[in-house]
Amino acid sequence: xxxxxxxxxxxxxxxxxxxxxxxxxxxxxxxxxxxxxxxxxxxxxxxxxxxxxxxxxxxxxxxxxxxxxxxxxxxxxxxxxxxxxxxxxxxxxxxxxxxxxxxxxxxxxxxxxxxxxxxxxxxxxxxxxxxxxxxxxxxxxxxxxxxxxxxxxxxxxxxxxxxxxxxxxxxxxxxxxxxxxxxxxxxxxxxxxxxxxxxxxxxxxxxxxxxxxxxxxxxxxxxxxxxxxxxxxxxxxxxxxxxxxxxxxxxxxxxxxxxxxxxxxxxxxxxxxxxxxxxxxxxxxxxxxxxxx
Numbered sequence: 498x499x500x501x502x503x504x505x506x507x508x509x510x511x512x513x514x515x516x517x518x519x520x521x522x523x524x525x526x527x528x529x530x531x532x533x534x535x536x537x538x539x540x541x542x543x544x545x546x547x548x549x550x551x552x553x554x555x556x557x558x559x560x561x562x563x564x565x566x567x568x569x570x571x572x573x574x575x576x577x578x579x580x581x582x583x584x585x586x587x588x589x590x591x592x593x594x595x596x597x598x599x600x601x602x603x604x605x606x607x608x609x610x611x612x613x614x615x616x617x618x619x620x621x622x623x624x625x626x627x628x629x630x631x632x633x634x635x636x637x638x639x640x641x642x643x644x645x646x647x648x649x650x651x652x653x654x655x656x657x658x659x660x661x662x663x664x665x666x667x668x669x670x671x672x673x674x675x676x677x678x679x680x681x682x683x684x685x686x687x688x689x690x691x692x693x694x695x696x697x698x699x700x701x702x703x704x705x706x707x708x709x710x711x712x713x714x715x716x717x718x719x720x721x722x723x724x725x726x727x728x729x730x731x732x733x734x735x736x737x738x739x740x741x742x743x744x745x746x747x748x749x750x751x752x753x754x755x756x757x758x759x760x761x762x763x764x765x766x767x768x769x770x771x772x773x774x775x776x777x778x779x780x781x782x783x784x785x786x787x788x789x790x
Contacts, residue, residue: 537561537568554581566591577604589614600627612637623650635659646786655783667786668697668704671776674732678715678766681727683735691732694776695739703781707747708732710774711754713767718752726750732774 527536529550537545537557545558553560553571560568566580567573573580576594583591589603590596596603599617606614612626613619619626622640629637635649636642642649643662646669652659671694674687683691698704710729712721726749733748758768780786 532569534561534567534569553579555584564591576602578607587614599625601630610637622648624653633659641787646788647782647784651784665782666701667780668701668778669786669788671697671706671778673773673775675769676728676772676774677769678713678772679724681724681731683731688735691735691776692739695736695741698736698741698745705745705747705779705781706736707777707779708736708749708774709777710750711771712752713758713769713771714753715767722750722752724750725752728772728774732776 526540526544526548529552532550537548537550538561540548542558542562545561546556548557548568549555550557550568551560551571555564555566555568557568560566560580564580564584571579571581573591574583574594576583578587578589578591580591583589583603587603587607594602594604596614597606597617599606601610601612601614603614606612606626610626610630617625617627619637620629620640622629622635624633624635624637626637629635629649633649633653640648640650642659643652645652645662645665646667647655647657647659647665649659652664655665658664672690674683674690676682676687677684698706708729710725710727710732712724712728714721716724729748729750733743733746736746737743754768754771754773756771758771760770761768
């Protein structure tokens, strides 16, 4: 009987101590508005893991001991993004308002300009997002703002205007011509096409051209090679007669066209579309233009 009373007394005493401790602990947890960093650092780590003083979704423990952020400020670096979003949503640095160092805040990159806060040059054109927006007025999401075949960075390097599709003027292509079977003369249709080429070449005197001529697959390789040379020279002679200097032309006959005949003409011997001469523009610029279409 005495033993049972003693055990009961011990359990009662322990319960009283635990209850008192719990009450005391709950009284020690100050409201968020009254907490300081020093105060939080004085709390038991397990308690810190249950607190989120600034309401940013991160526990005070993680902010202090894992991420190094301010548990009293939901946006430690003041960039407009919560510490939680920076860490778990955008992968940006909650301690740095400009994670990629391009001069634009992480918030502006995400919500204003749509650029990548982790990449200082979102479109990869050689210009930082900041420079595109505030210095040159180009599109940080388009590497070739004016669509002239040169990236914005290349244009700045060349001294041309990245906002003007006609600076520099680019000859994308020149007309090619076709020949009748076993002929190398320039007919009326071919003359019209070549005159249009001459106009472009006169407007852009820094361009040179490579004239390549072909035949269809009728005939021997040796004969077709000679015929292709005659066709290439016929085009060059036409250009020279229109004032295009020989120094601007490279002339070559390549024999049989390696391309298949895609549009044969019924009753035509061979393939007219393969009996052709192309004038390939050679760009004078430091960079070769690249076109999407």
